[in-house]
Amino acid sequence: MREALNQGLIDFLKASPTPFHATATMARRLEAAGYQRLDERESWNTVPGGRYYVTRNDSSIIAIRLGKHSPLLNGLRMVGAHTDSPCLRVKPQPELQRQGFFQLGVEVYGGALLAPWFDRDLSLAGRVTFRRDGKVESQLIDFRLPIAVVPNLAIHLNREANQGWAINAQTELPPVLAQVAGDERVDFRALLTEQLAREHGLNADVVLDYELSFYDTQSAAVIGLNGDFIAGARLDNLLSCYAGLQALLDAEGDESCVLVCTDHEEIGSSSACGADGPMLEQVLQRLIPEGDEYVRSIQRSLLVSADNAHGVHPNYAEKHDANHGPKLNAGPVIKVNSNQRYATNSETAGFFRHLCMAVEVPVQSFVVRSDMGCGSTIGPITASHLGVRTVDIGLPTFAMHSIRELAGSQDLAHLVKVLGAFYASSELP
Structure with missing residues (x-):
């Protein structure tokens, strides 16, 4: 049992x-x-x-x-x-393109321990509200695959990392999703439209809004030398x-x-x-x-x-x-x-x-x-x-x-x- x-x-x-x-x-x-x-x-x-x-x-x-x-x-x-x-929630206008990388601005939901969010294989899930054939609908989505990461700064560039430092949620937590070339612009709502079609076969006219959270794709597991723990x-x-x-x-x-x-x-x-x-x-x-x-x-x-x-x-x-x-x-x-x-x-x-x-x-x-x-x-x-x-x-x-x-x-x-x-x-x- x-x-x-x-x-x-x-x-x-x-x-x-x-x-x-x-x-x-x-x-x-x-x-x-x-x-x-x-x-x-x-x-x-x-x-x-x-x-x-x-x-x-x-x-x-x-x-x-x-x-x-x-x-x-x-x-x-x-x-x-x-x-x-507690988690990282995507902001309403989240697109960030810096140094050739596509990132999403996030807001911290709840009293999260922030340090463990770095260097994890992240995916994205939640509820999307869209218009289809003139009607407003909502649907749950889950990318499932690891599509993002919040990379740490190397110890060589942050010598005080192990002495503790205050994580700036505005500047240090936006996950990296892709590299982009030149003046190419990424439309996040267009990505969500594609996900609705891929996951549910829905052809949305336009994504109106969303409530989306990043999460760790590593599965929960029974761990320990004698299987004493559940981690997840x-x-x-x-x-x-x-x-x-x-x-x-x-x-x-x-x-x-x-x-x-x-x-x-x-x-x-x-x-x-x-x-x-x-x-x-x-x-x-x-x-x-x-x-x-x-x-x-x-x-x-x-x-x-x-x-x-x-x-x-x-x-x-x-x-x-x-x-x-x-x-x-x-x-x-x-x-x-x-x-x-x-x-x-x-x-x-x-x-x-x-x-x-x-x-x-x-x-x-x-x-x-x-x-x-x-x-x-x-x-x-x-x-x-x-x-x-x-x-x-x-x-x-x-x-x-x-x-x-x-x-x-x-x-x-x-x-x-x-x-x-x-x-x-x-x-x-």
Whole structure:
């Protein structure tokens, strides 16, 4: 089972270079499992026992399995994660031609570690909006092949490189895509038109706009002398999206279950399709009668907010509180912060710990050092919007927000197992 889950994650990461592709990949798996797509612009006719999913902006998705028991009696079992990761996004007018090279101007999305982006084989993917036969359409594209690189400056020309230097995102990050001769000019939108035809057989009149990101073409892999690790891009937080989806598809039971994977967490979640937006609340209000019954159902519900945790790094162990250094391959981590950067409380932490014990999954705790700032995630945001009890958890990883992150190869199976137990639980605290 562990090997199959790890390979499934590797395949999922390869198919999901952007939040748009991750959402489309999850939607295909849900449809294959009998889930029906609901259109937010139309009226819904849902029934007990039904399986449904909703997308917004093509980059956020909510899957719902309505149970035989009303949420008014036993609440909703919700798992939350996010589809986005730090990356380099292409600017609206990106063409740069300098010293005979064609480059694209980029903007840094989220809190990316920039140094690892140098000297990687990069490709480009995302959503393109275009006009065809007088109508405006959108389509996902993925060049797949390595078409770009951000070359480093040689140590001979930057003797201070190993003493640390501030990377200038404006001048040092534009990837190189090609050499150009003389006065030859490259039209990026024309390249996208060609890609639409090549990948989808679409003859666009004109590309109107796009949301495109560079990504590393190196596949995720199980690595290490004993295969102890999974290395790959976008583990934060597609690892949790995959685990939540797998648990939902595998789980059995009579209760109502929800998986919510939203975009824009890395930049604060404030968008129409982010956790700080109205999407989840609006979807739930259409499934549960408003007013008294809605509030009562939410108060009987629980959200497991799943986002990666900082594993204790052997080279930087001093960055952790000595009693709260989560280890790779030692199970999911309960994340606690008294200032509500995480939404965990003793009741929700206790219930999650109880679930782990019941299915024999190891569990750990993380509290940031008292002299360091603490990151956050969708847990506190969703809890404050819905008023739902929440526990923030995640799998320990290294190199969070790097172009290539590292997790334990045993931990995915641990997380899927405990999330499956959560979805199947007959009682919530």
